[in-house]
Amino acid sequence: MRRRLIKYLFLLGLLVLLFGGGAKLLVAGGAKSLNMGDRLLGGDGGARLLVSGEPYDKGPRQALDIWVPDHAQAGDRLPVVVFFYGGGWNSGAREDYGFAGRALAAQGFVVVIPDYRLHPKAHWPDFLHDSAAAVAWTQRHIAGFAGDPDRIALMGHSAGAYNAAMLALDPQWLRGAGSDPSAIRGVAGLAGPYDFLPMAKGGSAHRAMGKVRPPERTQPIAFARGDAPPMWLASGDEDDTVRPRNSRNLAAAIERAGGQVQLRLYPGVGHSGIVMALAAPFRSRGPVLDEATDFLRVATARRVSPVPAAAQ
Numbered sequence: 001m002r003r004r005l006i007k008y009l010f011l012l013g014l015l016v017l018l019f020g021g022g023a024k025l026l027v028a029g030g031a032k033s034l035n036m037g038d039r040l041l042g043g044d045g046g047a048r049l050l051v052s053g054e055p056y057d058k059g060p061r062q063a064l065d066i067w068v069p070d071h072a073q074a075g076d077r078l079p080v081v082v083f084f085y086g087g088g089w090n091s092g093a094r095e096d097y098g099f100a101g102r103a104l105a106a107q108g109f110v111v112v113i114p115d116y117r118l119h120p121k122a123h124w125p126d127f128l129h130d131s132a133a134a135v136a137w138t139q140r141h142i143a144g145f146a147g148d149p150d151r152i153a154l155m156g157h158s159a160g161a162y163n164a165a166m167l168a169l170d171p172q173w174l175r176g177a178g179s180d181p182s183a184i185r186g187v188a189g190l191a192g193p194y195d196f197l198p199m200a201k202g203g204s205a206h207r208a209m210g211k212v213r214p215p216e217r218t219q220p221i222a223f224a225r226g227d228a229p230p231m232w233l234a235s236g237d238e239d240d241t242v243r244p245r246n247s248r249n250l251a252a253a254i255e256r257a258g259g260q261v262q263l264r265l266y267p268g269v270g271h272s273g274i275v276m277a278l279a280a281p282f283r284s285r286g287p288v289l290d291e292a293t294d295f296l297r298v299a300t301a302r303r304v305s306p307v308p309a310a311a312q
Contacts, residue, residue: 031085031096038099038279046070047105049098050145056114056137057130064114064134065094066145067101072110077148079300082112082135086158086191086275088204089127090119099279104155107293109300110147112138116163124209124218128173131163136179151300153186153229155292157275158242159204161192162220165250168231169223186230186299188292190274193242194233194250195221221250226258232295233261234288236269264291 051066072078083100085092094113104111114134116127139149154164164187167173171181197215199206209218216222233251235244244265251263266274266286277288 031092031099034276034279034282035096035099037281038102041281045106047102049101052095056134059117059130061115061117062130062133063094064112064137065098065101066142067098067105067111067113068146069105069108069110072146074146076146077143077151078108078110078146079151079296080112080138080142080147080149080153081109081188081296081300082114082138082152082154082164084116084131084154084156084160084163085113086156086160087118089122089124089159089208090204092118092160100275103278103280103289104293104296107289109293109296110142110145112142112147119204119208122208124212125173127159127163127208128166129176132167132173132177132179135167135174135184136177139179139183148300150183151185151302152183153188153296153299154184155188155190155296156192157190158192158271161189162194165189165192165194165220165231166223168229169220169225184229186232186296188232188295189234189247190288190292191235191239191242191271192220192233192246192250194246195219196242196246221253224250224253224257224259226254228254228259230260230295230299231262232264232292234264234266234274234292236266236271236274236286238268239271239274241271262295 046069047067048070049065050068053063055063081104085097094115097113101111101113116130138152142149154168156164168184168187174181196205197219199210212218233247235247237244247263251261254261269286273285274288276282277285283289
């Protein structure tokens with residue numbers, strides 16, 4: 001009874017925040033508060049957490065969660081999205097991003113959300129090695145969790161979008177993890193830092209990778225290529241944390257190289273707002289979920305082999 005009362009009071013307070021102009025206070029609580037609000041306000045029906053804390057390597061931050069549609073059954077081969085959260089490479093936890101797992105799984109995807117090593121205990125390229133290892137684990141094992149290992153896409157927000165872009169653009173990371181880079185069907189990046197030299201001294205990027213020489217090795221734009229997986233790059237035009245020029249510049253570089261890329265800028269949306277729009281209480285901020293999943297469905301569509309001429 002007491003637990004039910006606490007839940008009711010929290011929900012009441014959350015509604016006041018949402019509809020009484022105090023959404024900024026909820027944002028200040030970070031992903032954990034956002035995830036709790038999404039869950040208590042109903043979140044997305046049709047999705048469930050299938051696995052929590054599955055190791056993809058031996059380290060304490062090398063584990064992942066798997067979300068699936070409610071209808072998923074053993075033997076299914078559903079498209080897969082590996083979602084990397086943001087946090088400046090110095091914060092974040094997979095369990096706080098259930099709102100992203102629920103949202104994407106309710107759209108029909110198997111969703112993998114890995115943790116990865118963070119600064120100050122880790123530096124570049126530790127988080128790229130971990131991200132690649134999580135994708136390699138997914139390719140090897142996701143068939144046992146209703147996913148299709150031949151239909152994997154990457155998605156991320158902020159630092160997580162950086163991780164996803166680096167894996168897709170520079171094949172060394174997935175190859176180093178024993179994975180096939182060509183298995184990545186597409187990348188959906190939300191407010192990602194892709195072209196941020198010179199790094200602001202003392203900023204999160206500088207602390208995580210400022211000692212790398214030459215610094216261009218850390219920049220996704222340096223690896224723009226025409227044969228990379230299709231990319232959907234989204235940013236809010238009010239983002240003053242990771243400037244929209246990062247997405248604009250990478251999109252332009254990929255286009256010059258002859259690659260496939262879509263650029264989407266959301267008016268009136270800031271750095272946190274673009275990922276908040278995945279959560280049920282904040283979808284009015286922009287059609288981020290609908291447009292990202294439209295891209296991901298096309299990117300992960302089944303490839304049908306042509307019928308041999310003799311069989312026609």
